[in-house]
Amino acid sequence: MILDGRRIAVGLAGFCTFLNLYMPQALLPALAQDFGVGPGEISAIITASTLAIALTAPFTGALADILGRKRIIVAAMVALMVPTVMVALAADVPTLVVWRFIQGLLLPPIFVVIIAYIGDEWPTAEVAGIAGLYIAGASIGGFSGRFVTGILTDLVGWRGAFECVAAMTLASAAAVALLLPREKNFVRSEGIAAAARHMLAHLRNPQLLATYAVGFGVLFCFMATFTYVSFHLAAPPYRFSPSWLGAIFITYLVGTVIVPMAGRAIGAFGRRGFTIATIVVWIGGALMMLAAPVWAIVAGLTLCAGCGMLVQAISTGYVTASAQEGRSSAVGLYVTSFYVGGAAGASLPGLVWARGGWPAAVAMVVAVLTAMGVIVATAWRPARG
Secondary structure (H helix, E strand, C coil): CCCCHHHHHHHHHHHHHHHHHCCCHHHHHHHHHHHCCCHHHHCHHHHHHHHHHHHHHHHHHHHHHHHCCHHHHHHHHHHHHHHHHHHHHCCCHHHHHHHHHHHHHHCHHHHHHHHHHHHHHCCHHHHHHHHHHHHHHHHHHHHHHHHHHHHHHHHHHHHHHHHHHHHHHHHHHHHHHHHCCCCCCCCCCCCHHHHHHHHHHHCCCHHHHHHHHHHHHHHHHHHHHHHHHHHHHHCCCCCCCHHHHHHHHHHHHHHHHHHHHHHHHHHHHCHHHHHHHHHHHHHHHHHHCCCCCHHHHHHHHHHHHHHHHHHHHHHHHHHHHHCCCCHHHHHHHHHHHHHHHHHHHHHHHHHHHHHHHHHHHHHHHHHHHHHHHHHHHHHCCCCCC
């Protein structure tokens, strides 16, 4: 299929969002050394952006339902360049945290609203394929935010790397402004009050509450694993450079290959059974990372990345299946719980790192995964599909 302008714009929106979100993750050891702080302190720059997303995601969709789609997407992408530049210029960690928080505030107006745009502007039969383009762009953006910045840091320093991300963000914004047409099928919603009523109803739905808890756990484990493995591999005996730390995030791309297979697996084994089995494999991957050889750590990361993306895809689909009305607000609440989990996963392992190092961080991940498995086993309906 030949990519037209709209499809390119959708992919660029996903790319730009996750390029900015994950741009410091492979650089945390270098930043900690530069600013003279420990893993717990520097991980606050990851926590800040994910917490900002969690606070604003549920309301972004409601706002876009009132104001429209394209103008919010483009305005947010242009504005995003400012905190990205300011991160590159920051003189201390508190300043980094503030500008990373502002970055996070500007991300939901891109990725939440582009998903709404897809649902509005494409025929139902094409929505899944277009959403796949968005996911592919997001995956490449998340990988680039770790890998490209790692290489650039070795070449021009971390400040130069972040300035390059700002330039890429501005270029993406210009392309989306040119290629994404104004919405034609937009229907103004009842407003924020109606969305708030739906949210209250969702919080009384036990299936949704259980799925929100799983979403919390997914990004908690992702952030805990990929944040603190960087400190593990930057320390002796490995002493990985920023480029090598960025390279380990190639494992992140495994999800783009296996997630499309989730539908057939659910059809064969049922949603609950397949999710529990995936979590068990995920625990095995986490435990593999306690081994000393680099190949074992990379293999464990690959399993963690693949299983995490599978559980994320399944639980996101279960949200729309469990919400009888107000699906946009149901997804918004899921996004909030997901990113609250990410904020916790970036910060809480830092509390145990000083005493137990990498094994303590892995133990925390395994505990959360076990809790997720129990929730799925006891609270999700056993229905197939």
